[in-house]
Amino acid sequence: MPDSIIKLEDVWKIYLLDKVELTALKGVSLEINPGDFVTVMGPSGSGKSTLLNMIGALDFPTKGKLFLNGKDVSLLSENELALLRGKTIGFIFQEFNLLPNLNALQNVMLPMIFQGVPEKERVEKAKRLLVSVGLEGRIMHQPAELSGGERQRVAIARSFANDPEMVIADEPTGNLDSKTGKMIMEILEKFHSEKKKTIVVVTHDPNIAGYSEKIVNIKDGEVVVNHHQASEILWQK
Numbered sequence: 001m002p003d004s005i006i007k008l009e010d011v012w013k014i015y016l017l018d019k020v021e022l023t024a025l026k027g028v029s030l031e032i033n034p035g036d037f038v039t040v041m042g043p044s045g046s047g048k049s050t051l052l053n054m055i056g057a058l059d060f061p062t063k064g065k066l067f068l069n070g071k072d073v074s075l076l077s078e079n080e081l082a083l084l085r086g087k088t089i090g091f092i093f094q095e096f097n098l099l100p101n102l103n104a105l106q107n108v109m110l111p112m113i114f115q116g117v118p119e120k121e122r123v124e125k126a127k128r129l130l131v132s133v134g135l136e137g138r139i140m141h142q143p144a145e146l147s148g149g150e151r152q153r154v155a156i157a158r159s160f161a162n163d164p165e166m167v168i169a170d171e172p173t174g175n176l177d178s179k180t181g182k183m184i185m186e187i188l189e190k191f192h193s194e195k196k197k198t199i200v201v202v203t204h205d206p207n208i209a210g211y212s213e214k215i216v217n218i219k220d221g222e223v224v225v226n227h228h229q230a231s232e233i234l235w236q237k
Contacts, residue, residue, distance in 0.1 A: 004031040004070075005032050005033065005068070005088065006030075006032045006054075006057070006066075007065075007066070007067040007070075008030045008054055009029055009064055009065040010028075010029055011025055011028045011029070011066060012025055012028075012064055013025040013050050013054070013221075025050050025221045025222075028047075028221075030051075032055065032166065033198070034198055036199075037189075037192050037198075037199045037211065037213045038213070038214045039200075039201050039203060039208060039211070040216045041204065041215060041216070042217060042218035042219055046219050046220065048202055048204075048218055052168065052202045056168050057073050057081065069088055071084065083115075086114060086115055086162060087164065088166060089168060090161070090166070090167040091168050091170070092155050092168070092172050093155065093170050093172075094174040096143070096152055098155060101142070103140050104139050104142075104143075105123070107143070108126035108129055108130060108161055109126045109161070111158060111162050115162050125161065126161065127139060133154075133157050134153065134187075135157070138150055148175055149180035152175075152176060153187065156188065164197075166197070166200065167188070167198070167199055168202070169188065169199065169201045170202045171203055173205065178207075188201070
């Protein structure tokens with residue numbers, strides 16, 4: 001079993017826009033290990049989104065190496081990578097990304113379909129997850145019938161559907177008021193502490209960093225500080 005879930009070795013990401021090279025990541029090296037709670041912070045345009053795509057194995061480096069559970073992603077076929085990623089990583093998005101024509105239960109069941117989980121097991125597990133995020137009374141509601149905070153809780157339940165080792169949350173409190181945002185972070189903290197899940201939160205909100213054990217600051221495509229104790233951090237704008 002590899003030590004790290006995700007490992008970036010001297011990763012560069014260069015995009016070509018109208019024949020102009022745009023360097024989004026510059027030689028980033030980073031490891032995320034089982035049980036970590038990591039916050040990735042940085043201003044807009046810092047390379048946060050590109051780094052998120054690398055951590056989630058959603059994109060490939062232009063230069064450097066990216067390993068998912070010890071496997072070099074460049075050596076995997078699209079199908080192999082999709083299956084490995086689907087089992088290893090869950091995603092939570094700022095915009096929730098729920099399917100509007102499906103109810104909460106069906107939205108949470110969806111990732112399990114792609115992993116071939118039998119229907120009875122899908123239903124039981126989805127119900128359990130929705131109960132665990134406090135939505136036992138909203139299981140059959142469609143997204144339009146739910147508040148923003150409730151929709152994000154459905155998204156959290158969905159991200160844990162395949163029992164992933166790691167969940168990546170991209171600005172998970174960005175569209176929520178501070179009270180609801182705090183509740184969302186407490187749910188993630190609970191999954192981390194009770195179920196020993198690895199959590200990576202990408203945010204520009206310094207308040208979120210207080211929940212994590214490691215902070216990665218990124219600026220102009222480079223990791224400028226890699227703190228290990230969130231409690232010691234003073235966020236500097």
